[in-house]
Amino acid sequence: MQLIYKQLRLGFLGLLMLGLLAACQSTPEKKPPFNAEQIAAMTEQGFHQTDEGWELSFTDKLLFEFDAAKLTPPSRSAVQKISAALLKVGINHMRVEGHTDNEGTQDYNIKLSLARANVVAGxxxxxxxxRDNIIVKGLGMGKPVASNASKAGQAENRRVTIIVSAP
Structure with missing residues (x-):
């Protein structure tokens, strides 16, 4: 009986020591998701940090005509410039979200916004x-950046947003 008691006591002390040693270990320092060069490149291209990651809304660079999902030559050039800048600093994973104004049905606008996101992803x-590193979403008219009460506001809402988040 005494032998069993000693073994139990030694086992308990061993577990206690392991627990104390584990508690003393320091956790590795968490590496920031983006380095200074990547942050500078995103900032230079017009991205800003949000809760979802680094976001670029093309309200001033990439707007779509009413009921269209076609890139104009200047818009295609803007997308290529931004893509090249991101690739240069090793960023090649992102989400592209398409948006619409409030004209048309919700179902139609979801499809149109998805088509816009796919055109930009392409x-x-x-x-x-x-292409496998680009997630596309069609958000329809759900996240306007301007009032749909005016034609100018509607034009601003016909856009695509790119979000780069930590891998």
Missing amino acids: AMSATGIP
Whole structure:
């Protein structure tokens, strides 16, 4: 009986020591998701940090005509420039979200916004970003950046947003 008691006591002390040693270990320092060069490149291209990651809304660079999902030559050029800048600093994973104004049905606007996101993703892919690394979403008229009460506001809402988040 005494032998069993000693073994139990030694086992308990061993577990206690292991627990104390584990508590003393320091956790590795968490590496920031983006380095200074990547942050500078994103900032230079017009990205800003949000709760979801680094976001670029094309309200001033990439707007779509009413009921269209076609890139104009200047818009295609803007997408290619941004894609090249991201690739240069090793950023090649992102989410592209398409948006619409409030004209049309919700179902139609979801499809149109998805088509817009896919057009931009295709242009990014043509620049060298692997298409499998680009998630596309069609958000329809759900996240306006301007009032749909005016034609100018509606035009601002016909856009695509690119979000780069930590891998």
